[in-house]
Amino acid sequence: MNLHEHQGKELFRAAGIPVPPGEVARTAEEAVAIAGRLGYPAVVKAQVLIGGRGKAGGVKVVRTPEEMAREAGRILGMDIRGHTVHKVLVTPSAEIGLELYAGIVLDRKTETPLLMASPAGGIDIEEVARSTPEKILRLHLDQRGLPDYRARAAAQFLDPRWEVRKQLARVLVRLARVYREQDASLAEINPLVVTKKGEVWALDAKVVIDDNALDRHPELAEMRDLGAEDPGEVEARERGLSYVRLDGTIGCVVNGAGLAMATMDLIQYHGGKPANFLDIGGSSNPDKVTAAMNILTRDSRVRAVLFNIFGGITRCDDVARGLLTALDRIGTKTPIVIRLTGTNEAEARELLGARGMTALSDMDEAVRAVIARAAEAA
């Protein structure tokens, strides 16, 4: 789960990482009122769950209440790479001396958290990694977390001045603590700034929480911003489905994540475009199939739907029953192509046959069929 900047900063603040004061506004008036309290010059920052806000014009420094009203009004409601801005963070502008980078990710290769620190902050760290990899220090964290002496060494790489180094080391130790204690899969400060007076501040916060750990962090689970997510994805999650919206016209309902990906790929291979990734999981609960059909048929781009079910522990006849129940409930006109193989395949065919429906058994054949149906429906 991605956190907004202001939510990440709250976690940082609670962990003792210096974060400038700031408040969230949902209207231009609120933004002006907040800046009045915190002082000018101020920064107004779009709160969206996607990178590249600055480049898109979602971050502005303003010097007067009039300017704030204009800029906040412009940013609120703007679209940043498909994400609508519903709120902005208002914060005092800092006198930046140096822009540094500090971030922790899970390194799958070593199976440990990896701290990356760089004196080249303020820009995309992946860009730094490509163009000047020598400017990134990489430290693998073990079960001790980040001992102070390693933090001091890392801090020296960022800024050798002793007074600054001490502060930076503290920030790194605390960042490592946040990463572990909050079950983050990413905790990033970019930029981590040193002001002209030599003070260290986290000017941004990008935190991603491991979805599998949300059960033990109810306070983080509550931070989820449903308004910032795709409605289909929100509904799918509530129904225990795994769904990702894509750009195509062919909806797919599949059991299992790997087979679901392979189905999307096969649709593209045969010349179609998948409208989604959707894994109904191992269950053949009719409610899940209904929820899946609801999400797909509400999507106006979807011209045909493919069911691709490999019956193992999931029984084909259960899925067929779920599908028939779903069709009774929602009565869609969208063409449906069904592919069933495996456990209780014959029973499933019988159930579908009684309702005038047929099922294919080969995956390639089914994909070609659904592409043809989508083309007819276009």
Added chain:
Amino acid sequence: MSILVGRGSRVLVQGITGRDGSFHALQMKEYGTKVVAGVTPGKGGTKVDGIPVFDSVEEAVARTKADVSVIYVPAALAQDAIYEAVDAEVPLVVCITEGIPARDMIDVAAYLKGKSTRLIGPNCPGLISPGQCKVGIMPGFIHSPGRVGLVSRSGTLTYEVVWQLTRAGMGQSTCIGIGGDPIVGTRFVDALALFQADDATDAIVLIGEIGGTDEEDAAALIERHVSKPVVAFIAGQTAPPGKRMGHAGAIVSGGAGTAQEKMARFERAGVPVAKVPSEIPGLIANALRAKRRPGLKLVGARSRARTASSAKAKARPTPRTKSGARKVSATMKPKAATQAKPSTRKRSSARTARAGRSPRR
């Protein structure tokens, strides 16, 4: 023969009184697996389908000599269940559980270093040596005994491919689902090394997906140390960046971990990459045919490996094979190969079901 599990494997089920545990314990038993014990704390002394239940893994192992544990407990209890099996020195632990927090697995991975236990999973379907032993949740009937090894990060996609192999007359030595999480106990490189050293495996199917670099590591290993033919398939070519595709580990992040990169890397390593799953049986058949024909490239190394594999069970692997396998265990993970030895007895039956012969047209 087969790898990791065979006819002699003695399986214990952690979480046997739960819904999934009890259902799959019975399924495994019906397949012919020796399910010798179950563990659920507080339920010791009871039975599930005639299988004795114990309060602890230690007790179950002491009483039943179980040498494989399969874990079906909920995600919040899974780390503890793995620790319990490792501390009881169970040689092979298979964790089916999905949804374990990454932090729990970071700690497990660190704890496993230097231990003799091999972990498979989590978030995996388990593994099966067809006709001998099934440990996990895969439908048994789609498999058939034979000589193709299969390793995959997925569940149902694996079933799809296994089913296509079976229908093409290509039975399997062992099929391993290594799991869809970012941190798993056994990776592609580990499984490849085991298949390379296995006399009963002639060719290997590797099914990868987006996210991480385990496929790239596998390609590098194949270049240097795997003489048996390998065919790869990668799922997720159409996956958008930054989105998790069902599996916790299936995500393209920062432009890395794409299907295209992985496919290109395999091709550079000389590994045929199937564009669609239905190409896999044909590619395997081609690779096996090419291997049998003399005068082709790599014939030296491969024919030697072939000789070794057709010799008796105790045949010495070629020097290349041996150093390859050793190198893997030294550099990748200090784990002992927990081979199920008793399956050697049934070599003759495995050989009669040899795959890769029938599809010759």
